[in-house]
Amino acid sequence: MADIVLTGDRPTGQLHLGHYVGSLANRIRMQDSYQQFVMIADVQALTDNYDNPQKVRENVFEVALDYLAVGLDPEKTTIFIQSMIPEIAELTVFYLNLVTLARVQRNPTVKTEMHQKGLENRIPVGFLVYPVSQAADITIFRARYVPVGEDQLPMIEQSNELVRSFNRIYGEGIMREAEAIVPKIARLPGTDGSAKMSKSMGNTIYLGESSDVLYKKVMGMYTDPNHVRVSDPGKVEGNPVFAYLDAFDPDTNEVERLKEQYQRGGLGDVVLKKYLFQVLDTFLAPIRERRAMLAQDMAYVKNVVEQGTGKARSVASQTMRNVRAAMHLDYFG
Numbered sequence: 001m002a003d004i005v006l007t008g009d010r011p012t013g014q015l016h017l018g019h020y021v022g023s024l025a026n027r028i029r030m031q032d033s034y035q036q037f038v039m040i041a042d043v044q045a046l047t048d049n050y051d052n053p054q055k056v057r058e059n060v061f062e063v064a065l066d067y068l069a070v071g072l073d074p075e076k077t078t079i080f081i082q083s084m085i086p087e088i089a090e091l092t093v094f095y096l097n098l099v100t101l102a103r104v105q106r107n108p109t110v111k112t113e114m115h116q117k118g119l120e121n122r123i124p125v126g127f128l129v130y131p132v133s134q135a136a137d138i139t140i141f142r143a144r145y146v147p148v149g150e151d152q153l154p155m156i157e158q159s160n161e162l163v164r165s166f167n168r169i170y171g172e173g174i175m176r177e178a179e180a181i182v183p184k185i186a187r188l189p190g191t192d193g194s195a196k197m198s199k200s201m202g203n204t205i206y207l208g209e210s211s212d213v214l215y216k217k218v219m220g221m222y223t224d225p226n227h228v229r230v231s232d233p234g235k236v237e238g239n240p241v242f243a244y245l246d247a248f249d250p251d252t253n254e255v256e257r258l259k260e261q262y263q264r265g266g267l268g269d270v271v272l273k274k275y276l277f278q279v280l281d282t283f284l285a286p287i288r289e290r291r292a293m294l295a296q297d298m299a300y301v302k303n304v305v306e307q308g309t310g311k312a313r314s315v316a317s318q319t320m321r322n323v324r325a326a327m328h329l330d331y332f333g
């Protein structure tokens with residue numbers, strides 16, 4: 001049987017170009033050769049949105065729409081909702097015994113998020129241990145590959161540590177280690193030039209973005225602040241306009257030509273941004289169209305996710321039967 005791929009997203013907003021570059025593009029490619037599960041991680045979303053369940057609820061189907069619009073095919077990819085698989089929560093509880101407080105406090109991605117959210121001194125335990133729950137997400141499906149952006153590498157590392165502890169204590173071969181699949185361009189900067197595109201920073205371009213809003217966002221993008229006059233030489237490194245062209249313009253020769261011209265001087269930001277707008281609009285147009293069409297038929301979208309959840313649950317509960325047996329918790333046979 002084909003190897004299993006598992007990945008997911010927190011439903012805290014619509015998906016954006018950063019998600020596409022970091023993970024969605026790989027998922028679209030991988031669904032043809034692997035058995036792929038894609039999780040809408042509502043339980044994980046609640047770890048820092050526990051006081052706003054309505055937001056999580058609303059975004060579950062927004063994310064499902066994004067998945068289908070971008071080309072995840074329900075015939076090939078099983079799309080499901082995390083909270084509907086209580087076995088994941090059960091496995092999380094067992095994993096929590098296998099990790100120290102010091103270890104969870106060391107996870108660099110969690111540290112960064114804690115800092116960004118100003119949570120250092122009042123961090124909910126659920127948030128601190130979400131990487132443990134994420135290990136359960138991955139391993140309950142016996143996933144071999146996890147297509148993610150590079151910020152998720154510490155999660156996979158922590159998951160593999162848990163697998164090794166679990167197998168050492170309860171039996172070799174029960175859980176399996178996974179490998180992160182990180183794309184060459186692993187991270188897309190925000191429109192403001194900051195390192196990462198992220199909803200909480202307000203520097204995103206959504207997959208369903210209208211042409212009008214896209215135009216405004218592109219024209220308002222950060223570039224090289226020292227590139228004042230058209231004739232001034234400009235910087236390509238750290239300039240998000242060129243990062244986006246690298247990621248989305250299929251005409252790499254033209255991108256090289258533009259970079260040279262920009263560095264030499266003589267290419268204005270307005271002209272350059274108008275070019276980027278065309279590239280992004282061409283990329284987003286079919287996604288936007290499919291998204292709008294699918295949004296007219298939410299019964300279909302819901303059905304896809306419901307079917308997927310049923311399938312995912314049967315895989316997860318089979319793993320948990322093995323886990324319970326290995327842990328001597330199979331009291332009634």
Ligand code: TRP
Nearest residue numbers: 006007008009010041044134137
């Ligand atoms: N932590 C991931 C993110 O913030 C989402 C996620 C939840 C995930 N469960 C997962 C990713 C399992 C990979 C595998 O984007």
